[in-house]
Structures are given as C-alpha cells and as structure tokens.
Amino acid sequence: MHSTPYVANKPRNTETRDELRARIPGWGADLDPADRPSYPREKLAPFHTGAHWDFPEQQPGAENREHSIEHDIVPPVFGTSVPLKGVSGAIRRHAYASYSEGRAAHWLLLILGDRVDAWESHLRSFASARPDNPVTETGVLAEKSAHGVASRFGVKRSDINHQWLDPLIVGGPWVAAGGVAFAITRKLVRRGR
Amino acid sequence: MRAMVYRGPYKVRVEEKDIPAIEHPNDAIIRVTRAAICGSDLHLYHGMMPDTRVGTTFGHEFIGVVEKVGGSVQTLSPGDRVMVPFNVYCGSCYFCARGLYSNCHNVNPNATAVGGIYGYSHTCGGYDGGQAEYVRVPFADVGPSLIPDWLEDEDALLMTDALATGYFGAQLGDIVEGDTVVVFGAGPVGLYAAKSAWLMGAGRVIVIDQLEYRLEKARTFAHAETYNYNEYDDIVVEMKKATDYLGADVVIDAVGAEADGNFLQQVTGTKLKLQGGSPIALNWAIDSVRKGGTVSVVGAYGPIFSAVKFGDAVNKGLTLRMNQCPVKRQWPRLLEHIRNGYLKPNDIVTHRIPLEHIAEGYHIFSAKLDNCIKPLIVPNAS
Numbered sequence: 001m002h003s004t005p006y007v008a009n010k011p012r013n014t015e016t017r018d019e020l021r022a023r024i025p026g027w028g029a030d031l032d033p034a035d036r037p038s039y040p041r042e043k044l045a046p047f048h049t050g051a052h053w054d055f056p057e058q059q060p061g062a063e064n065r066e067h068s069i070e071h072d073i074v075p076p077v078f079g080t081s082v083p084l085k086g087v088s089g090a091i092r093r094h095a096y097a098s099y100s101e102g103r104a105a106h107w108l109l110l111i112l113g114d115r116v117d118a119w120e121s122h123l124r125s126f127a128s129a130r131p132d133n134p135v136t137e138t139g140v141l142a143e144k145s146a147h148g149v150a151s152r153f154g155v156k157r158s159d160i161n162h163q164w165l166d167p168l169i170v171g172g173p174w175v176a177a178g179g180v181a182f183a184i185t186r187k188l189v190r191r192g193r
Numbered sequence: 194m195r196a197m198v199y200r201g202p203y204k205v206r207v208e209e210k211d212i213p214a215i216e217h218p219n220d221a222i223i224r225v226t227r228a229a230i231c232g233s234d235l236h237l238y239h240g241m242m243p244d245t246r247v248g249t250t251f252g253h254e255f256i257g258v259v260e261k262v263g264g265s266v267q268t269l270s271p272g273d274r275v276m277v278p279f280n281v282y283c284g285s286c287y288f289c290a291r292g293l294y295s296n297c298h299n300v301n302p303n304a305t306a307v308g309g310i311y312g313y314s315h316t317c318g319g320y321d322g323g324q325a326e327y328v329r330v331p332f333a334d335v336g337p338s339l340i341p342d343w344l345e346d347e348d349a350l351l352m353t354d355a356l357a358t359g360y361f362g363a364q365l366g367d368i369v370e371g372d373t374v375v376v377f378g379a380g381p382v383g384l385y386a387a388k389s390a391w392l393m394g395a396g397r398v399i400v401i402d403q404l405e406y407r408l409e410k411a412r413t414f415a416h417a418e419t420y421n422y423n424e425y426d427d428i429v430v431e432m433k434k435a436t437d438y439l440g441a442d443v444v445i446d447a448v449g450a451e452a453d454g455n456f457l458q459q460v461t462g463t464k465l466k467l468q469g470g471s472p473i474a475l476n477w478a479i480d481s482v483r484k485g486g487t488v489s490v491v492g493a494y495g496p497i498f499s500a501v502k503f504g505d506a507v508n509k510g511l512t513l514r515m516n517q518c519p520v521k522r523q524w525p526r527l528l529e530h531i532r533n534g535y536l537k538p539n540d541i542v543t544h545r546i547p548l549e550h551i552a553e554g555y556h557i558f559s560a561k562l563d564n565c566i567k568p569l570i571v572p573n574a575s
Contacts, residue, residue: 012371081320092315158453
C-alpha cells in the first residue's frame with residue numbers, strides 16, 4: 001500500500017483513546033479548545049487584569065530616557081537599571097535616536113555598544129577594588145566539580161564542535177586590552193628616552 | 194543586597210547592590226525566595242541580545258515575599274507569598290486588554306516589538322531581574338499572584354515561565370485529537386510542551402534533542418518517543434519516515450536562538466552575532482511538518498534577521514504561530530492540572546545553586562555539564 005500522503009484517508013496506526021488515557025495522566029483534559037487559556041488568541045478582557053486605571057500614572061525620570069522612535073511617548077513605566085554612560089552609552093543613544101527597530105543599523109549599533117561596554121567595564125574594573133577575574137566570573141571552576149570531561153566525551157554532542165571558540169570570545173577583550181596597554185607603555189617609554 | 198551581575202559575555206558575578214526602591218505608586222519590592230536560570234538567560238549570558246548592559250541583574254523566573262508596596266497597590270501586602278510572571282505588563286493598554294500581556298505597550302521604552310521582561314536587557318525594558326535578594330516588581334496589582342497554600346515553592350517558581358511557556362507552545366499548535374506532534378528541544382520548555390501536547394489530545398508525541406540524558410527525561414517525564422539528531426544523517430528525513438512520509442501535523446520549536454546541528458548557522462548566529470540566533474531548529478520544524486500543518490515557536494530569538502527557510506513555509510501552506518507567553522493567562526488552568534496530578538513541574542529540576550555560586554551555575558547550564566536540565570537559584574542558602 002502507498003504511504004500516507006499519496007492517498008487520501010489512510011488510517012493512522014496510533015493508540016486508541018482508552019489506551020492513551022491509561023498511559024498518559026490527563027490525556028485529553030484540554031481536548032476542547034475552549035478549555036485552552038490562550039484560545040482564542042485575542043480575547044477582549046479575558047480576565048480582570050487588576051488594573052484600576054485607564055492609563056497608568058507616569059513614573060518620574062522619563063525626560064532623558066532613551067526610547068525607540070517607534071514610540072509616540074516614553075511609556076509610563078520603565079526599567080532604571082544601568083543608565084547610559086561612556087562611549088558605549090553614546091553609541092546606544094545614537095542607535096535609539098536615529099534608527100527605528102526596522103533598521104539593521106539600530107540593532108548592529110546596539111551590539112557594537114555591547115562590545116564597547118564590556119571593554120570599558122573591564123578597563124574600569126582594573127581601577128577598582130574588585131577587578132574582573134575571568135576564572136571566577138566564567139564559572140570555569142565548575143568543570144571539575146560538575147564532571148566537565150565525562151559530560152563531553154563518549155557522548156554525541158555537536159556543540160563540542162564549537163565550544164573551543166568560547167575561550168576566544170571571553171579572552172578577546174583581555175588580549176585586546178593587554179595589547180593596547182603594551183602599545184601605549186612602549187610609546188611612552190620610547191618618548192621618555 | 195547580594196545580586197547576580199553581568200560582566201560581559203560568559204562572565205557573571207555576585208555584587209553588593211542597593212535594595213531596589215519604589216519608583217512608581219503601583220510598584221512592589223519582593224524579597225526573592227527562589228529564582229531560576231532560564232535557557233533564554235543563556236542568550237544574554239552569551240552576549241547575543243542587543244543592549245545587554247554590564248551591571249544588569251538577570252532573572253525573569255522568581256517567586257518571593259512582598260517586602261514593601263507603593264501607595265496605589267490594593268491587592269498585595271507585606272508578607273504575602275507571591276509568584277511573578279516573567280512579563281512586566283500594565284493590564285490596561287490596547288494589547289493587555291486583549292489578553293496579549295507579553296506584548297504590553299506601556300512598559301518598554303526601548304522597543305515596541307517586545308513587551309517588558311524582568312532582567313532581560315534594555316531591549317526588553319531595562320528592568321533588573323530576580324537573581325538577587327530583592328527585585329522591583331512594577332504593576333503589583335496586575336502581574337503577581339498569591340501562591341496557593343497547597344502549591345510548593347518550586348512548582349510555583351516554574352509556573353512563572355518555563356511551564357507556562359511550554360503549555361502555551363502546545364496551545365499555539367492548535368492540536369486536534371490524534372495529531373502527531375514533534376517537539377524540537379528537550380530542555381524545560383520542550384519537556385513541558387511535550388507533556389502538554391498529550392493534554393490537548395495528541396496521538397503521538399516525538400521529542401528531538403542531542404543530549405541523551407534530556408531525551409531520557411522526555412521518555413520518562415513526557416512519555417514521548419525520542420530521537421537524537423546526531424544519530425541520523427538527516428533528522429528531517431527521519432521525521433518523514435516516522436510519519437509514513439506525511440510529516441508531523443504540528444511541530445513546536447522549543448529551542449530558539451542557540452540551536453545546534455549546523456556549524457555555520459551556530460557560528461554566525463551565536464558566536465559572531467551576525468544573525469538573531471541560529472534558526473536550525475526552526476528550519477527543521479518547517480521542513481518536518483506536513484503541508485498545511487502548524488509550526489509553533491516558543492524558542493526565543495534576537496531581533497535582527499535570521500536565515501529562516503521562509504520559502505518552504507510559504508510553499509507548504511504552513512501556519513506559523515508564535516509569541517512570548519502571556520503567563521498569567523495560563524495560571525488558572527495550570528493550577529487545575531497540577532492539583533489533578535497531571536503535571537508535576539519540579540520533576541525536571543536538577544540543580545539547586547546558592548546565589549553566591551551563580552557563575553558556576555551559568556557555566557554548568559551553558560556547557561550542559563552534570564546532566565543539567567533546570568538549575569534553580571537559592572538567594573539565601575546560608
């Protein structure tokens with residue numbers, strides 16, 4: 001007999017309702033779409049949301065808050081974690097002020113801002129009482145306690161093929177910072193002679 | 194307070210931070226009693242989500258006790274034990290009024306294409322998250338709910354994202370009785386999606402992953418057939434064979450931006466950040482589903498372009514459904530399922546990690562060490 005798609009109504013060889021109910025706790029409890037909480041997709045006021053306002057009161061601090069140019073206003077509530085600062089802050093502010101979310105430049109600038117932020121923060125940490133420590137911050141010490149070797153070898157894992165790139169991503173800013181420091185120091189030493 | 198802090202790609206540490214303040218009259222400050230690391234936190238950890246700032250505290254899965262409330266809060270009081278959906282939402286905008294809580298328009302200045310999410314970059318609103326001793330929770334009368342006395346802490350915690358998202362993913366598939374449902378990804382969301390597909394009447398549930406210990410959990414926890422894609426030359430052909438060459442009726446992508454199985458997609462998507470993620474699982478989903486079938490996407494992707502095989506989706510007449518989960522919409526029914534014994538969320542928890550050791554926790558989860566499926570964070574382990 002031909003396989004399923006080549007004929008219209010070939011019966012499927014699946015378990016019966018009773019067999020499924022016996023094997024799977026709760027099988028079919030949500031068979032009726034009306035019992036599924038996200039059905040239909042949009043449902044006006046599916047529950048009382050708890051809101052006791054038509055429009056929420058405005059949180060202070062909206063004046064200088066960076067925002068997407070696809071927004072008409074700064075929304076009434078927003079996060080205040082880590083305000084923009086430094087070179088990365090300037091890059092990010094430019095991304096928000098100049099490009100909509102529909103433009104690749106918006107996101108690529110934000111990604112650039114992230115890389116610059118990491119470099120700035122690493123450098124800044126060297127002048128602090130708690131410099132970045134790649135050993136403790138990467139959690140790599142768990143390799144020993146969490147069976148790093150046994151978890152990776154003797155099993156088929158395609159992510160092993162690219163995990164060797166991770167140390168390069170982590171170490172990149174450190175190598176770059178070291179290179180910059182070395183170049184500046186050498187220049188200063190030569191100038192001093 | 195002690196809080197997890199992001200220090201750049203692959204680096205986190207615990208720092209002393211100020212206890213968050215009430216910034217809006219409907220805010221609450223929650224003392225966190227349990228948090229979790231989500232698979233999507235790894236996208237932040239790996240530096241994939243644009244505008245993830247050094248100094249941010251991650252964590253969108255948490256429960257706790259109300260410490261302080263703002264002047265307009267009516268439903269919560271200090272001392273209440275609450276669970277908090279990962280969505281920050283106002284409950285009153287155009288989208289919230291239609292039940293699309295994850296698409297709220299009043300909580301995220303940085304983007305209109307996504308709502309607010311705790312501890313999930315400035316692209317999702319710039320809120321600090323719950324991998325800390327305390328967290329600010331906006332719209333306290335809207336998002337949080339009292340945890341029923343009978344519900345265990347860990348089960349409540351898992352309702353704040355992973356369980357709700359997996360259940361939502363199965364709903365997006367519009368499953369009808371007897372359907373063959375394929376789930377890509379045997380992480381927490383995939384396991385819950387597979388389990389939920391049975392509740393909706395699936396006739397077969399197949400889970401695909403590359404980690405054998407997770408596939409074992411898919412067999413025992415979610416009663417699923419399993420395939421390790423590394424054992425086959427072409428998993429799409431294998432799915433055609435498994436369905437008598439028809440293809441699955443419904444395929445759920447519970448992997449998202451860090452899908453594996455194609456070196457080029459992986460490196461361009463996750464290492465070089467030239468895509469909004471590596472859409473390998475999504476492409477396999479598109480090719481594994483039958484013509485006229487439905488692909489449900491609950492895996493998280495970044496906002497830039499990804500190399501998705503859209504032509505196949507058009508030519509096969511597929512329905513593609515996706516969203517971040519509107520978590521609180523799921524809770525009443527999920528509570529019934531837990532109470533009836535159909536779901537036991539914390540069966541998938543493998544690690545309970547003190548906040549002070551969170552760097553090791555991220556590394557274990559990221560590198561898939563020690564048979565890790567779901568790591569929880571304990572803020573005050575001492």
